[in-house]
Amino acid sequence: MIAWTIYVTFAGAVLLLLSPRAFARWIALLTAFAGLALGLIELVRTPIADLARFTTIVRVPWVLALGINYHLAIDGVSLTMVLVTGISAVSTVLFSWDVKERQNEFFFWLLLVVAGCYGVFLSADLFLFFAFYELVIVPKYFLIAVFGSTNKEYGAMKLTLYSFFGGMFVFVGILAAYVTAGTLDLNQLSQFQFSPQLQSWAFPVLFFGFAVLAGIWPIHTWAPTGHAAAPTAGSMLLAGIVKLGSYAGLRVAMNLFPQGFQMWGKWIVLLGVIGIVYAAAVALRQHDLKFVIGYSSVSHMGFVMFGLAAATALSVSGAVLQMFSHGAIAALLFAVAGRMIYRRTHTRELDVLAGMSLSRVLPFAAFTFVVASAASMGIPGFSGFAAEITILIGAWKTYPVAVWITGAGMVLVAAFTLRALKQSFFGEARSTVQLQDGRVALDPDWNEQQTITAAEKCGACLLMFATIAVGLYPKLLLDRIMPAVEAMRFLQ
Amino acid sequence: MAGLITTTIFIPLLGAIAVSIWPRGNFRGVALIFTVISAACALGLWRDFNTALAGLQLVERCPWIPAVGAEYLVGVDGLSLLLVLLTSLIIPFAFLAQPPPRGGRAFYATMLVMQSALYGTFTAQNFVLWFLFYEMSLIPAFLLIKIWGGENRDYAATKFFLYTFLGSVAMLLSFLGIYFARQTFDFAVLASMAKNGLVPGNVVWLAFAGIFLGLAVKVPLFPFHTWLPDAYQTAPTGVSMVLTGVLSKMGVYGFVRLLLPLFPNEIKIIGPWLLALAVCSIVFAPLAAWAQKDLKRMIAYLSVNHLGYCMLSLFAVAASPVVAARIDTDAALSGVFMQIFSHGITAATLFYFAGLLEQRRGQRGIDDFGGLMQRTPLLCGWMSVAIFSSLGLPGLNGFIGEFLIFKGSFAIAPGFAAIAVIGLFVTAIVFVRAMQSLFSGPLAESCSAFPDLLPVEKLVVVPITLLMFAVGIAPQFIFNIFNTTVVQMARLFA
Numbered sequence: 001m002i003a004w005t006i007y008v009t010f011a012g013a014v015l016l017l018l019s020p021r022a023f024a025r026w027i028a029l030l031t032a033f034a035g036l037a038l039g040l041i042e043l044v045r046t047p048i049a050d051l052a053r054f055t056t057i058v059r060v061p062w063v064l065a066l067g068i069n070y071h072l073a074i075d076g077v078s079l080t081m082v083l084v085t086g087i088s089a090v091s092t093v094l095f096s097w098d099v100k101e102r103q104n105e106f107f108f109w110l111l112l113v114v115a116g117c118y119g120v121f122l123s124a125d126l127f128l129f130f131a132f133y134e135l136v137i138v139p140k141y142f143l144i145a146v147f148g149s150t151n152k153e154y155g156a157m158k159l160t161l162y163s164f165f166g167g168m169f170v171f172v173g174i175l176a177a178y179v180t181a182g183t184l185d186l187n188q189l190s191q192f193q194f195s196p197q198l199q200s201w202a203f204p205v206l207f208f209g210f211a212v213l214a215g216i217w218p219i220h221t222w223a224p225t226g227h228a229a230a231p232t233a234g235s236m237l238l239a240g241i242v243k244l245g246s247y248a249g250l251r252v253a254m255n256l257f258p259q260g261f262q263m264w265g266k267w268i269v270l271l272g273v274i275g276i277v278y279a280a281a282v283a284l285r286q287h288d289l290k291f292v293i294g295y296s297s298v299s300h301m302g303f304v305m306f307g308l309a310a311a312t313a314l315s316v317s318g319a320v321l322q323m324f325s326h327g328a329i330a331a332l333l334f335a336v337a338g339r340m341i342y343r344r345t346h347t348r349e350l351d352v353l354a355g356m357s358l359s360r361v362l363p364f365a366a367f368t369f370v371v372a373s374a375a376s377m378g379i380p381g382f383s384g385f386a387a388e389i390t391i392l393i394g395a396w397k398t399y400p401v402a403v404w405i406t407g408a409g410m411v412l413v414a415a416f417t418l419r420a421l422k423q424s425f426f427g428e429a430r431s432t433v434q435l436q437d438g439r440v441a442l443d444p445d446w447n448e449q450q451t452i453t454a455a456e457k458c459g460a461c462l463l464m465f466a467t468i469a470v471g472l473y474p475k476l477l478l479d480r481i482m483p484a485v486e487a488m489r490f491l492q
Numbered sequence: 493m494a495g496l497i498t499t500t501i502f503i504p505l506l507g508a509i510a511v512s513i514w515p516r517g518n519f520r521g522v523a524l525i526f527t528v529i530s531a532a533c534a535l536g537l538w539r540d541f542n543t544a545l546a547g548l549q550l551v552e553r554c555p556w557i558p559a560v561g562a563e564y565l566v567g568v569d570g571l572s573l574l575l576v577l578l579t580s581l582i583i584p585f586a587f588l589a590q591p592p593p594r595g596g597r598a599f600y601a602t603m604l605v606m607q608s609a610l611y612g613t614f615t616a617q618n619f620v621l622w623f624l625f626y627e628m629s630l631i632p633a634f635l636l637i638k639i640w641g642g643e644n645r646d647y648a649a650t651k652f653f654l655y656t657f658l659g660s661v662a663m664l665l666s667f668l669g670i671y672f673a674r675q676t677f678d679f680a681v682l683a684s685m686a687k688n689g690l691v692p693g694n695v696v697w698l699a700f701a702g703i704f705l706g707l708a709v710k711v712p713l714f715p716f717h718t719w720l721p722d723a724y725q726t727a728p729t730g731v732s733m734v735l736t737g738v739l740s741k742m743g744v745y746g747f748v749r750l751l752l753p754l755f756p757n758e759i760k761i762i763g764p765w766l767l768a769l770a771v772c773s774i775v776f777a778p779l780a781a782w783a784q785k786d787l788k789r790m791i792a793y794l795s796v797n798h799l800g801y802c803m804l805s806l807f808a809v810a811a812s813p814v815v816a817a818r819i820d821t822d823a824a825l826s827g828v829f830m831q832i833f834s835h836g837i838t839a840a841t842l843f844y845f846a847g848l849l850e851q852r853r854g855q856r857g858i859d860d861f862g863g864l865m866q867r868t869p870l871l872c873g874w875m876s877v878a879i880f881s882s883l884g885l886p887g888l889n890g891f892i893g894e895f896l897i898f899k900g901s902f903a904i905a906p907g908f909a910a911i912a913v914i915g916l917f918v919t920a921i922v923f924v925r926a927m928q929s930l931f932s933g934p935l936a937e938s939c940s941a942f943p944d945l946l947p948v949e950k951l952v953v954v955p956i957t958l959l960m961f962a963v964g965i966a967p968q969f970i971f972n973i974f975n976t977t978v979v980q981m982a983r984l985f986a
Binding site: 062063064067105131132134135137145146152156160161164167168172179 | 909
């Protein structure tokens with residue numbers, strides 16, 4: 001059933017190419033919604049016990065001669081990732097409701113990214129996995145290069161080349177696994193005993209390849225420029241795509257090469273912790289709101305890496321939860337910055353925004369941003385807190401020093417978030433700017449004289465609901481993530 | 493049906509005569525009719541071909557010059573059939589793609605002669621016959637470049653001719669040497685004797701070097717590739733498509749059919765050097781492509797890179813000192829065949845698009861265009877598909893072949909394969925850079941009057957793109973053609 005997320009989304013994408021313009025956004029919304037609904041049905045209907053293993057749902061021979069199967073499977077981790085993809089897909093479509101130019105094409109690329117993500121999260125065959133993984137690069141490139149804003153060509157190219165660069169390492173790692181074990185089935189591979197020597201080099205190669213896409217310090221530099229260049233929908237989806245990297249790191253690299261992981265784990269912790277602190281510090285000095293958020297995203301992904309590398313059941317589950325939480329929060333932040341603010345003011349410069357005092361003219365946007373910031377800072381009650389506390393508690397046993405440093409880093413996260421919040425919404429209004437209720441100032445350059453639309457409100461509410469629901473009741477997901485994580489080999 | 497291969501070979505030749513004596517009118521139409529008939533015959537071959545059997549099928553044999561052991565011997569196995577089908581696909585495509593040249597009559601006649609020669613090369617199983625067809629394709633190619641080429645055509649045509657001709661002469665001498673030692677020209681018979689060395693003593697190395705040189709120039713393999721960018725760049729669109737789509741496969745075919753079966757011991761000895769050459773092709777060619785300003789030249793260099801993958805895999809299989817596992821050999825060889833086919837359609841399509849751009853603009857420097865996405869979205873979209881296919885993106889044809897090649901050669905020669913992966917990345921850089929400057933950015937003034945894809949052009953582009961997707965998503969139907977041949981060859985190398 002859950003496999004239909006992939007088919008429905010691809011079908012929706014193809015349908016978009018054929019349908020008249022007027023239906024484009026409705027088709028996109030329906031498709032995205034269908035994907036989310038399928039994920040929710042799976043969440044409700046499947047017994048928790050079934051999600052503890054990577055259970056096959058479809059398995060059809062594809063290229064017989066070479067043992068390549070079309071093989072999909074699901075466990076708690078995959079389901080969580082599918083859900084967050086569904087949520088960001090729906091909200092992304094809602095936030096792109098008034099795209100004017102080349103609508104069909106826009107939603108086509110958008111749905112392709114989503115379908116590719118579903119594919120990666122559900123693949124249980126290494127070949128299929130790699131195919132989906134690489135496939136996502138293309139629509140992403142077009143979304144940014146065609147529909148982006150600031151410096152879009154550069155951003156698109158940087159992102160694509162980084163992805164291919166990482167893909168090169170992933171390819172070598174996958175070949176090493178396939179050639180040695182003689183199978184592409186992830187379940188069989190995770191039972192196979194690779195020699196320690198192979199693991200010692202194959203793990204870092206593979207993990208590095210995935211880390212490029214996950215935006216790990218110091219190979220994160222594509223992320224802020226990519227986010228800034230991307231259209232809002234693109235940024236929101238990019239926040240989802242970085243999860244492809246971390247998910248793959250967990251599902252493939254760590255699961256296949258546990259001994260290699262043990263050898264290199266402490267270095268990943270180091271990178272993760274540096275990423276958390278460094279990105280937060282850099283974000284503190286940014287002037288472009290999207291760059292601030294881009295760096296906050298890097299910082300959050302640092303938490304994911306830290307949680308994965310700390311290698312306890314709790315910390316890894318926390319990392320998976322953090323992936324979910326980051327998907328919702330980053331999407332929310334980008335939506336406010338790119339859609340609600342930029343579309344109306346045509347600037348993302350914090351200094352300029354500070355002069356507008358937007359909280360008075362865009363109260364809903366201000367509210368959303370406050371919620372998102374709170375979640376991003378890790379205030380209890382939001383998903384960010386639930387995830388980060390799980391990671392820190394889990395990591396305490398193995399890396400206490402790192403936990404201390406991260407704790408300090410969280411202060412920096414709070415600092416830059418509050419700074420961005422204050423400057424963008426609660427600055428001092430200058431008297432020269434004329435303000436109107438519900439609209440931004442009447443300047444001919446600020447041409448979107450528009451209040452926050454219903455579509456935007458729906459999208460924001462969905463994301464806020466997700467982060468609060470998981471924040472208040474993390475058990476909903478953790479119950480499904482934990483057993484699946486515990487079943488993985490590197491913990492045993 | 494008996495005689496089907498012969499029919500396939502000679503119909504284009506008849507067509508060439510028909511075009512030459514046709515009073516006046518639509519020469520292209522006449523040429524197309526003959527091409528399509530022979531393509532239909534090729535499809536008939538596919539129908540009659542039993543994919544479950546290994547070895548040559550539909551063999552036609554009759555004595556020709558018994559004194560020198562020359563026979564008219566044609567037959568197809570999986571590899572031959574694949575290449576015959578590829579030829580049947582590319583040539584009509586090239587006819588449609590080529591805007592009618594001046595002196596159309598002669599052009600179409602020459603192309604048809606080349607088609608006939610190509611069919612012959614891929615089906616002949618006796619050296620004398622094979623060599624005849626092999627050379628027969630050289631002269632039309634030379635003429636097509638020399639007469640209908642762009643600027644610099646004299647230089648390019650001469651260089652092309654000298655390189656390939658020198659290679660052919662070396663190959664001929666080697667085969668004469670082998671004939672004097674073994675008294676036969678039959679490929680299969682020679683291959684069966686090869687285990688003990690075809691020629692006594694160190695002369696075998698001379699024979700090996702001659703054949704190697706001839707084929708390496710044809711593929712081309714680094715460092716024998718320097719004729720290629722000049723030739724591909726200057727040739728008219730249709731000819732570039734055939735050169736890269738089919739002619740370059742003659743070299744790869746020669747390696748599979750001749751060099752590897754006839755000199756198994758020699759290849760094992762110098763294997764690492766051959767692998768190194770293949771890796772150089774793979775890594776240096778895209779670097780050179782990166783530096784090119786001319787679109788066609790860029791694609792030409794990337795062609796060297798793509799055929800380098802084939803060479804890597806072939807050498808890995810043939811040269812590995814240890815006996816490789818069967819599954820790896822199978823993968824490597826299937827990858828080579830797959831890559832031959834998909835490079836044929838992809839590279840030809842890329843040249844086609846380069847030709848379309850050139851027709852519209854009159855120039856083809858990468859910097860002469862800009863912002864095409866705004867003006868000609870359809871052209872950009874379909875061209876992107878071809879580019880991504882060439883990049884080896886999953887879901888398109890290029891990926892399958894490259895994945896298998898790397899899978900197979902990584903198992904056998906991990907070091908070389910790992911270095912070769914760099915080639916994939918550099919190719920990506922080259923293409924992304926090209927897309928960037930062609931499609932994105934502000935619309936260049938000189939491009940502001942471009943028409944988007946015309947209906948005729950769509951007629952060419954859409955089917956070939958669908959084929960790319962079909963091969964990428966469900967490659968099994970191509971595998972079926974050569975599966976048993978691969979298994980048989982793998983046994984040979986084991």
